[in-house]
Amino acid sequence: MKKIVISTGGGDAPGLNAVIYAVVRSCHKRGWEVYGSRNGYKGLLNMDELVRLEPEDVEGIYALGGTIIGSINKGDPFNMPVENLAGEIQFIDISDKILNNFQRMGFDCHIAIGGDGSLEIARQFSEKGMPVIGVPKTIDNDLEATDRTFGFDTAVATATEALDKLHSTAKSHDRVMVVEVMGRESGWIALYSGISGGADAILIPEVPFDIENVCSKIMDNTLHEKDYAIVVVAEGAKNSKGQVISKGEGELGRSEVVLGGIGEWVAAEIRERTGKDTRSLVLGHLQRGGSPTTFDRLLAMRFGAAAVRLVEQGVFGHMVALASPTMKAVSLADAVRSRKKVDLESDKVLTAREIGICLGD
Numbered sequence: 041m042k043k044i045v046i047s048t049g050g051g052d053a054p055g056l057n058a059v060i061y062a063v064v065r066s067c068h069k070r071g072w073e074v075y076g077s078r079n080g081y082k083g084l085l086n087m088d089e090l091v092r093l094e095p096e097d098v099e100g101i102y103a104l105g106g107t108i109i110g111s112i113n114k115g116d117p118f119n120m121p122v123e124n125l126a127g128e129i130q131f132i133d134i135s136d137k138i139l140n141n142f143q144r145m146g147f148d149c150h151i152a153i154g155g156d157g158s159l160e161i162a163r164q165f166s167e168k169g170m171p172v173i174g175v176p177k178t179i180d181n182d183l184e185a186t187d188r189t190f191g192f193d194t195a196v197a198t199a200t201e202a203l204d205k206l207h208s209t210a211k212s213h214d215r216v217m218v219v220e221v222m223g224r225e226s227g228w229i230a231l232y233s234g235i236s237g238g239a240d241a242i243l244i245p246e247v248p249f250d251i252e253n254v255c256s257k258i259m260d261n262t263l264h265e266k267d268y269a270i271v272v273v274a275e276g277a278k279n280s281k282g283q284v285i286s287k288g289e290g291e292l293g294r295s296e297v298v299l300g301g302i303g304e305w306v307a308a309e310i311r312e313r314t315g316k317d318t319r320s321l322v323l324g325h326l327q328r329g330g331s332p333t334t335f336d337r338l339l340a341m342r343f344g345a346a347a348v349r350l351v352e353q354g355v356f357g358h359m360v361a362l363a364s365p366t367m368k369a370v371s372l373a374d375a376v377r378s379r380k381k382v383d384l385e386s387d388k389v390l391t392a393r394e395i396g397i398c399l400g401d
């Protein structure tokens with residue numbers, strides 16, 4: 041008999057529940073117990089946030105967005121911000137307490153589902169002696185060690201559907217619509233949805249853009265009797281001066297900068313330089329919501345089942361990864377080493393260029 045604890049950390053992504061479903065059922069089949077740690081590591085810190093998960097608790101959840109055990113994207117247990125009596129913020133390490141609770145509960149393994157930040161925390165716990173297995177999650181698809189992360193396909197489908205809808209209104213009003221999508225420092229969501237949704241220009245962090253080139257593309261549309269345009273901008277896109285637009289430093293307890301605002305910046309430049317009626321919108325967290333696509337559900341369930349197989353084999357300190365058509369285990373150290381960027385020589389980028397999409401360069 042084994043006792044597993046599972047957590048979901050970082051920004052949510054469609055498919056989290058499908059992983060939980062697969063882990064609970066695969067463990068149940070082996071006669072093992074599963075507990076959910078609510079809100080990342082909080083359940084391991086505070087025992088009343090630990091919940092026992094039985095097959096009946098996860099019935100049908102594979103089709104639901106979000107995570108039934110909650111998630112949190114700030115508060116690294118190795119560097120946790122707390123307010124002292126003088127009202128000042130101090131950073132403390134609470135990882136020992138979490139490890140002690142893990143051992144006291146008699147857990148054999150922690151299955152940590154997360155993106156780069158949560159997997160880095162999982163790596164540190166693994167180094168500290170906790171048997172951990174990581175599962176790669178993020179709509180950004182920016183983990184180098186796996187062919188795909190779950191959540192990405194759903195986010196792309198949502199963004200593509202939004203672009204489809206924007207075409208008709210842009211056309212009715214002869215407008216330029218600038219759509220900002222998520223993805224942090226990688227342009228995957230922008231590239232995939234932009235191509236599939238018929239964008240005229242796609243601006244991604246991997247290709248610094250010159251706004252003049254974007255405006256030329258829009259004016260070229262007009263010359264060819266297309267008086268509207270759709271521009272997709274990744275939130276981390278940079279102009280040719282290397283400027284990234286952000287909402288400032290990360291929130292307390294969060295190391296990364298909160299991105300956002302580039303869409304409106306691009307729209308204002310286009311308006312001024314072309315005189316075109318231009319609007320911008322931010323798809324934001326819509327991309328993280330809703331039911332996972334078939335691809336994401338299946339991938340998430342495969343990750344969950346593969347993670348339980350690793351527990352059975354005693355392979356800890358690793359993350360399950362898709363190496364199509366199979367699953368492999370990569371060390372957590374390798375899993376968090378680098379971010380996956382769009383390959384500018386790839387067939388998708390060539391396709392975008394060949395069908396006349398401006399990438400801003």
Ligand code: F6P
Pocket residue numbers: 051113155178179180222223224275299328
């Ligand atoms: O990493 C996933 C992600 O959705 C990014 O694409 C985005 O920059 C960030 O999280 C948004 O985080 P929050 O939910 O804190 O606004």
